Every structure is written in structure tokens, then in C-alpha cells.
Amino acid sequence: MVCNCTYEESTKYLEPLQEILKNYQTIEKNLVPILQDVQDEYGYLPRDILSEIATYLDLSLSQVFGVVTFYSQFHLKPRGENIIRVCTGTACHVRGGSEVLEQIQEELNIKNGQTTDDLSFTLETVACIGACGLAPVIMINDETYGRMTAEKVLDVLGEYIE
């Protein structure tokens, strides 16, 4: 274990994990579904939790780490409450997607792939979200915002900044 929390704290922390593990037999093939459930619950995949999962499935932590780093769906660092996805596909690129991205980076003071210190935003780029008619496009969580400009994107962000 890496954390320095008390026994009670750590037991409480691990409770949701134990609930998830109850649904799965200790077979190696359950690793990916367990990781998905755990990430849904914790928001990311903390090291202590991965150790527990490895031990539960009789795997080594390195084996679990190998799987986690292979799939882009898994995250080892805490994720923001809001996930911003900026499209960098051809249509969005041609119509100024990169300026939109730059504006967001400047406004939130994070780079592509990073999360703000207060854990409110995570910024990612995606190849295409299939809304080329609305280019340039960004998504925040499940909402799509089209015909973005460097100015407009600030208003959109404003809706999410508390």
C-alpha cells in the first residue's frame, strides 16, 4: 500500500472495490471488466486499487499495469469532473480547431491530456466526433458545441466554471 491513511480510512476507501469484486470470479479474463467498473466508481485507477485487483486475480501488479497502459480508455491519474474533447479532425482543423484548443489551454492553464489542479476539467483531443458539418466542434461531457470560435468557447466554458 502506498497511502498513509488509517486502517479505518483505507477500509472505507476499499469498500466500493470489494463490492465490485463480489460480482466477479477470480479468473484472469475478468480483469478488463473489473477495471472498467472500478474506473467508473473511482474516476480513475489508483495504484493501491490496482494492487488489490492484481492480488484478487492472482496476477502480478506489472501484468495489470501492462493491460491498463495498453488501452487508452484506462487512466492512472485522477480525471476532471468535466471532460473536454476538442476535435482535431480534418474539417475542424481547416475551420480553426487549433485556435479553439489553444484558447482552452490558455484559459484553463493546462495542456492537452492534462487535468486542472482543482480537478474540474480534463482536456483531450480526439480525431473526429462525426459532426463535421458543425466544425469546429468540441464536446464537454456528453454535450456537443458546434461552430466554435476562440471567443465563443469562453462562453461555453463559463457555463461549467463554478
Place this chain on the structure above:
Amino acid sequence: MDKINLTIDNKDIKVPPGTTLLKAAEKAGIDVPSLCYHPDLTIHGACRVCVIENLKDNSLLASCVTPVQNGMELSTRSMKARKARRRNVKLLLANHPNDCLGCDRNGSCELQDITHNLGICREDIEEIQGEVRKVPRDQVGPALKRDPNKCILCGRCVRVCEEVQGVSALQFSNRGFDSIVTTAFDLPQSEINCANCGQCATVCPVGAITEVSEIKNVWEALEDDNLHVVCQTAPSIQATIGEEFGYKAGTVVTGKLIAALDKLGFDRVFSTEFTADLTIMEEGAEFLQRITKNENLPHITSCCPGWVKYAEHNYPELLNHLSSAKSPQQMFSALSKTYYAEKEGLDPEKIYTVSIMPCTAKKFEKEREEINASQSKDTDAVLTTRELARMIKEVGIKFEMLEDKEYDILMGKHTGAGTIFGTTGGVAEAAVRTVKEKLTGEPLNRLDLGFKGINKAEVVINDKIIRVAIVNGLKNAEKILKEVKKGQSNYDFVEIMACPHGCVGGGGQPLPVDEKTKELRGNSLSHTDRQSVVRRSHKNPMIEKLYSEYLKEPNGSKSHQLLHTSYKKRAKN
């Protein structure tokens, strides 16, 4: 079953079905270059260096994974096959530091050999320019260091760690260009479930995993006039170091080894076989006690530090089965700074103890906090067989011209029982020899346990059947330990060695190595034992002297203070 007919380079070949093209080519007298393939591991088929051409459809086949088929017509030397092999090696070099001069494996690197054999020159390498990996190196040690930038992703280390050792400390992580072989969260090998056995270093074709070298420290000690430098050589070294100087595998060069150490400037050259005999005395006494009281059985050996660390991670509940006796290395070092210092009238602080070991885990063992018996650190430096060979080469000693010497007597005298510690089954055999004779007065006929995997034997001692098992390779150990854990084991004595074939197959031994080489080395040690005049540890006159003048009795209070240790639970993951 009917044999398969095919032609390779116009030569007709008959081989059994299931044979790979690589093996078939070998039979045709062709050595196809390969990198990810290793004879002792499962097949991977990733590096594409072994491609040969199927002349019927001009396709390229990875010969290490493709099985033979009737009527195949293959060429290992067609323009297409040669070009493809060269291109694949060039691509590996395009993302390789190519700093051979500063590499630990310079001269023993398989990639370097293949590059040379394929005639790839600087212009060829410069032809392909691309992004080069720049990953931090793990230099933490104390046993192993990794340089992922040199890694060619052949996966041999991943396979040996999983298939042979059942540890899986190393894995492929990330994807595509970013793929590297690493530990969980890139943690240093010293901080994870790694046993430090170094098998990864023995199968690595390049310099991506090597031992942490202590050569510099040893040279400094040898130069220091204030220090009295003693060394101990592990039993297996005499049967392996010859390979570094052109001798055939299994050639025993004990006399020359001692002479070389003497020339390097060690003040005393002793043998770990002496303390192997001592281990038998201590561990034998402990085993006798357990058998009599019927407690903590099976008794499990503790001389292999790779196995000990594996047990601490994976079977903490069985640690009370491990003998509390220290390994021969640590017994020697403890005595070098107590018994030997007293006998020679030396200040223990001024004694510098070096061990020549077949093993990378011994470098970790010497750092264990609980292991020290003297005021200072018992073992000051551990050199692997490879490191010692490098020192001998550095000063230009012509090994083959050395005149045989003998060990210094006080802690160099040993028996055949001590010698066979260096190969699998040796510890069990040596222990049972002494235990049986102590109890019945009759000598033991050889157990002659086999070399690979798990072997069992039964010995009748005073109407009681003693069941002995020997295991090498940690994956094999798991099978026996699971039985012990469930209470289904009826063994009395279990010897466990982390490395296949025991110390002769250790992580610090000369390279390249495969099963066959290890068997030759082991056979030589058994042969040396058979030729020894004294073959039972308790008959070693210097051991008798040690007890009568210093330790008094096996398992006595002095012994416990100097020669026994404890183990601790470590996290599984």
C-alpha cells in the same frame, strides 16, 4: 508418425511433424539468425529476424514459429530473405542507442553479433533515421539495472519471468512506439515482487538488463593498503568461469580460479563451500530437531536468496518452514569478521569481504538489514562470475597459463558435499548425507536427483521414511508450496532453488547459456563431488576445528548469533 519431406536451400530434409523451420534449417546445417527466439522459452515470433523465403509463393516466413509442411521449398539465402533480414535488423538499430563501446554487453551482445554477421555497417544504420526512444534508466539496484532504450522488445525477459519463475515482475506496457518492457508503474526492481534472480539478464540478447556492477568498489578495496581483502568463491564458479576464457562448458578450473584471485591481489582466497559444509551442520541440526518434534515440516532450505524473497512476497504464512540458517555466503561473511579476524588478530573493521557469486540476488541479500552479525556490514561486495572475468581480463591475466593453486586452509577446506551446493539437488543430498550418518552411522548412497523441475526421493533412516523433494525454477516451487499450504504435502525436506538447474544456471553466470550448458556445468560439480576424498560435511576437519575452538555446537548460542537469521512478510503486489 510419418516424417515430413521438404527442401531447404536445395537440400532434401526429413523431419518429424511439428518441427519448426528454424530447427529444420539447423538440421540442414544452416544457422538462421534469430533474436526473440530462445531455446528454453515459448515461441514469440516478434522480431522477424529469422525470416526465410517460401520459394513456391515467394512469401517470407518467420522460421521460429512456422511448422514444416510436406513439399515445402525454402530458401534461407535468397536475395529476398537476406534483404528482409537485413532490413528488420536495421529497423531495430534505428531505435537503438548503438553505443556499444559503453555497454555492459559489448562482446556478448546478440544484436551486435547479428549486425556483424549480416554485414550491416554504419551507412546502413544511418540510412534509416527516425525518432529514438528516451526513457529513464533504472539504476537503483542493488541487484539489477535496466536500460529500456536498449530493449528490442523481444520479450524473452517477460517470458522467463512468467513461464519459468511465475513472478511476472516485467511486462510489456504502453502501446505502439511507446511500448516498453517495464515493471508496474516503472518501479525499480528492488521495490517490487522481483526475486532479483537475474534470469531476465541471462536471456536478454542485448544490454537492456544487467547486474549492478561492483567492480569499481572491489578495485578500490584491493588498492587500499589499510584493508585486508578476503574473498570467497561460490561452489559453482569453478565449473562456469572457464567459459569466459574459451574453455568448454563444464570445465572445472578451480586451481586457476584461485590463482587468478591471488594475482588480482586478494589477501586470502577462501571457498563458500566451507560454509556450505557449515550450513549443512546448522541446517542439519535444525532439521533433526524438527523431525524429532514433528514441527514446521516440511523443512525448506533457505540458501537461495531469490527463493527467500519470493517466499516473503508470496508465501509469508510458510516462512516458519524455512530454515533459519543463513546462506553460505552470509555465514562466510559473518565468520570472516569474527572467527577469522580473531584467529588472525585482525581488526574486523579493516576486513573487506568480497564474494564471487553466480547470482544477482546475492547482491540484494548482502543489503538485508537483519543479516549482519558483525558490527559492520558482513559482505562488502558481491561480484558475479561475469564481473570477476572482466576484472581478470582487465589486468591481462592469461587465465590458461595460470598455475593451479589451492584455497587458503582455514576457511577454504571443504568437502564434496559443499561442492554440490552449486547445482540443483546438492543441498538436499548434502544434508541427508550428514543427517543419515549422524542417526544411523551408515553412509548414504547417492540420491542422484534429476536436474529439471521437481524431483523426489525417499530415504529410510532408522525405520522412518524421510521424503525429500528438490525444486528449481520458482514456477515449479509454486506447485509444491500450494500443496504445503493446503496441508497436502507429506515431504519432510524440500530444497528450493530459484534458477533452473540451481546456481550453475544463476543470473550472474557466463553468457550465452541454455539448458544444455547448465546441465554440463552441473554434471561437472557432481563429478567433482564423487572424486572428493571427504564427501560429508561433518567430516571436514576445518569445520570440526571451527566448532571445537569457536562455535562449540551446531545450533548453539554462538551459532544463533552469527549464523542464523529471520525473514519478513512483504506485500504480494
